[in-house]
Amino acid sequence: MATNRSGAAQRPNGAPQTKVCQFKLVLLGESAVGKSSLVLRFVKGQFHEYQESTIGAAFLTQTVCLDDTTVKFEIWDTAGQERYHSLAPMYYRGAQAAIVVYDITNQDTFGRAKNWVKELQRQASPSIVIALAGNKSDLAAKRMVEFEEAQAYADENGLLFMETSAKTAMNVNDIFLAIANKLPKSEGAGAAGAGGARRLADGEQPRPSSCCK
Amino acid sequence: MAQSNFSAVDEYGFERHDDFDYESYEDFMSNYLKVLATRAQKWATLLGEGKSVKRTNTVKRYVRKGIPSEHRPSVWMAISGAEKMKDQCPDLYQKILDGPFEKELVDLVKTDLPRTFPDNIYFTKEANHQTHLFNILIAYAHNNRVVGYCQGLNYIAGLLLLATKSEETSFWLLKVLVEKILPDYYTKTMDGLIVDIEVLSELVKSKVPDVHQHVINLGLPWAVITTKWFVCLFAEVLPIETVLRIWDCLFYEGSKILFRVCLTLIKANKSDIMACNDFTSLAECFKAIVKNASALHCHEFMQSIFKVPGTLSNATIIKLRARFAKQRREQQQKEQR
Numbered sequence: 001m002a003t004n005r006s007g008a009a010q011r012p013n014g015a016p017q018t019k020v021c022q023f024k025l026v027l028l029g030e031s032a033v034g035k036s037s038l039v040l041r042f043v044k045g046q047f048h049e050y051q052e053s054t055i056g057a058a059f060l061t062q063t064v065c066l067d068d069t070t071v072k073f074e075i076w077d078t079a080g081q082e083r084y085h086s087l088a089p090m091y092y093r094g095a096q097a098a099i100v101v102y103d104i105t106n107q108d109t110f111g112r113a114k115n116w117v118k119e120l121q122r123q124a125s126p127s128i129v130i131a132l133a134g135n136k137s138d139l140a141a142k143r144m145v146e147f148e149e150a151q152a153y154a155d156e157n158g159l160l161f162m163e164t165s166a167k168t169a170m171n172v173n174d175i176f177l178a179i180a181n182k183l184p185k186s187e188g189a190g191a192a193g194a195g196g197a198r199r200l201a202d203g204e205q206p207r208p209s210s211c212c213k
Numbered sequence: 214m215a216q217s218n219f220s221a222v223d224e225y226g227f228e229r230h231d232d233f234d235y236e237s238y239e240d241f242m243s244n245y246l247k248v249l250a251t252r253a254q255k256w257a258t259l260l261g262e263g264k265s266v267k268r269t270n271t272v273k274r275y276v277r278k279g280i281p282s283e284h285r286p287s288v289w290m291a292i293s294g295a296e297k298m299k300d301q302c303p304d305l306y307q308k309i310l311d312g313p314f315e316k317e318l319v320d321l322v323k324t325d326l327p328r329t330f331p332d333n334i335y336f337t338k339e340a341n342h343q344t345h346l347f348n349i350l351i352a353y354a355h356n357n358r359v360v361g362y363c364q365g366l367n368y369i370a371g372l373l374l375l376a377t378k379s380e381e382t383s384f385w386l387l388k389v390l391v392e393k394i395l396p397d398y399y400t401k402t403m404d405g406l407i408v409d410i411e412v413l414s415e416l417v418k419s420k421v422p423d424v425h426q427h428v429i430n431l432g433l434p435w436a437v438i439t440t441k442w443f444v445c446l447f448a449e450v451l452p453i454e455t456v457l458r459i460w461d462c463l464f465y466e467g468s469k470i471l472f473r474v475c476l477t478l479i480k481a482n483k484s485d486i487m488a489c490n491d492f493t494s495l496a497e498c499f500k501a502i503v504k505n506a507s508a509l510h511c512h513e514f515m516q517s518i519f520k521v522p523g524t525l526s527n528a529t530i531i532k533l534r535a536r537f538a539k540q541r542r543e544q545q546q547k548e549q550r
Contacts, residue, residue: 031364032324050331055365055449056440059496074493076437081364083401090434 018065021185022072026092028116029101030109031080034135037166038101039077042176047167054079057091064173064180071180073097092120097129097179102150104134104163105142110150117157129182131160131175138165225375225453226335241509245454248512253281260284266291268465276465277515279458286377293464295389306381309352318354321362322347329367335375345380346371353387360391363399365444372448376457386464390446395468396534398444404541406443409468410436411537412530413475420523421480427487431495438499442475450503455511462515469530476522477514478502 027035036051036058043062058077063070076091078084092098098120102113113132120130132154134145147163154161160178164171221229229235252275259266259275266272266288280288290296299305326343335342349370354362369390373383391398396405414435418425428435441449446463447456451474462470479486482502489495507514 032328048331050327052331052449053325053328053364053367055368055444057437059437059500061493074496079364083363083399083403086403086407087436087440090436094432 019069019185020072021069021183022074023096023180023183024074024076024094025097025099025179026076026078026095027099027101028078028088028092028120029080029133030103030106030112033080033101033103033106033109034164034166035080035099035101036077038099038133038135038164038172038175039075041166041169041172043075045169047169049167056084056087062176064177066177066180069180069185071183071185073176073180088119089123092124092128095124095128096183097131098124099131099133099175099179100159101133101135102145103136104145105136105139107144110134110145114153117159121157127184129160129179130157131162131179133171133175134161134163135166137163137170138167222334223453226333227330227453228332228334230332237506237509241506245510245512248279249281252279256281256284268292273465276461277519279512279515280461282376282457285457285461286379286382289377289386289460289464290382293386293389294393295385298389298393299385305356306352306384309355310348314351314355318351318362322350322354322367325350325362325364325367329371333371333375336371342371342374345374345383348380349374349384349387352384353391356388357391359401360399361401363403363444365441366391366399368445368448372453372456376460390463394463395446404538406440407436408534408537408541409443409471410439411540412533413439413472415533415537416472416476416522416525416529417479420476421483424479424483424486427489428495431489431492433492433495433499437496439475443471446471447474447503452504452509452511455508455514458511458515459518462518467527469525469527470518472530473518473522473525476525477518478508480521481507481517 027039029035031053034051036054037047039058039060040046040048040051043060054077056079060075060077061072062075063072065071076095078088078091098116100113100116100120102109117130117132120128132150134147134150150163151161153159160175160182162171162175162178164175166172223229255275255278259271272292276288276292290299326347327338329343329346330336333342334340336346337343346367350362350366353366353370354360360366366387370383370387373386374380377383377386396409397403398406398409414425417428417435428438447459450456451459459470459474482498482505485498485502486495489498502508507517
């Protein structure tokens with residue numbers, strides 16, 4: 001499987017100290033729920049009160065270290081407005097992970113998040129790891145979506161779930177780490193069915209199906 | 214203009230970030246100021262004869278070499294046909310603004326106001342451009358119900374506002390862009406956008422086949438790279454002076470110009486693109502090529518868009534658009550069955 005690739009660090013040969021895994025992660029959710037802000041917090045540790053609206057999609061990378069594995073995320077941050085929906089499959093196709101984001105102060109965005117989850121369950125890779133993020137938890141005074149309600153929904157659907165705040169950084173690294181932990185990193189696991197979208201470059205040799213050998 | 218090349222804010226009010234390359238910018242400006250001076254004189258002569266700007270070969274040539282910023286509002290209105298539209302309903306803008314407005318549209322537009330050019334001093338809460346931008350976008354959303362409000366229009370209207378300093382002029386230019394110059398990029402299904410991305414892909418395939426193959430091999434769809442290019446007409450993509458020079462031609466020559474710019478970016482940076490050997494570096498490469506020195510040197514860049522891509526006829530674009538639109542309709546019909 002070409003999708004999970006060996007990191008350059010461990011090549012050409014020899015036993016690496018840590019495994020390096022690369023995963024494609026996509027953020028989905030209604031406009032202005034904080035998708036770009038979560039990414040900005042995770043990748044650069046920054047927060048802007050007024051984050052520019054994303055057109056099309058933005059691409060960033062970030063690496064997290066687990067005990068014995070380095071996980072490199074290729075992050076696709078998408079536009080939220082409904083009419084950009086027809087472009088979304090391009091971004092979640094071949095993704096091994098998704099964060100579906102809603103705004104805890106806006107019930108409609110939770111409904112939209114559920115639709116995204118349904119679409120991913122139907123259309124994305126069967127092994128995709130989906131996390132639900134109830135963002136803007138710093139605005140709990142204006143809460144419209146109860147924690148328990150979202151937790152129950154996540155449990156029913158086998159999703160990771162956290163309430164997050166890109167503003168205060170609460171649970172931002174945690175949700176990415178939780179995803180990294182849940183992603184299959186052992187030989188032969190996980191990537192089955194998730195990849196295929198990305199072909200190998202000219203001259204690039206096909207590599208074994210596992211990213212972490 | 215351009216007195217501010219050492220200021221922390223550019224002549225359009227954008228803050229220059231810490232990584233702003235003053236040296237490259239000074240290098241660019243030292244030459245471009247001479248161009249601007251020459252062009253200013255030429256335009257003064259042209260407009261000084263009291264003639265209104267008509268669509269003649271001389272004007273077309275002048276437009277390609279850049280419209281001086283002080284003349285942009287009136288020249289854009291004249292060459293695009295927006296002036297004519299306005300003459301047919303001179304009170305339209307004011308009438309729409311008398312309201313009433315639909316709450317749903319108001320909420321949509323308001324969400325994006327503080328998220329449009331937050332790094333521009335005129336678009337801060339304290340400045341007044343957010344109010345002007347609201348008026349333009351809400352008026353247009355009510356005027357064209359098929360489009361309503363589409364994200365991306367905020368950047369176009371915002372830049373029109375910065376360039377023309379007039380709400381009403383910006384409204385008419387937005388209207389002419391969406392309804393006359395561009396295919397249906399901003400409607401609810403964005404069909405025209407999706408078709409144009411296919412058209413571009415086909416043009417790259419025929420004009421720079423090795424780049425096309427390489428990008429496909431690395432698994433990056435053209436839509437991922439170019440959606441923002443088309444939707445924002447390069448606003449928030451290329452350096453601002455370059456964007457305005459592109460818009461000069463866009464208002465005169467139409468949407469074909471967008472393909473010329475896309476093809477130039479791809480062809481002129483071919484070696485950088487071909488040097489990428491994985492998906493990540495390719496995605497980063499496409500971010501870099503819109504910010505490099507050749508993208509900044511707008512005068513040379515605009516000369517190159519008429520050379521680098523080679524021949525590109527309107528007939529070709531029309532034919533390709535028809536082909537991919539048909540394919541898309543057939544695809545949609547299949548899915549419905």
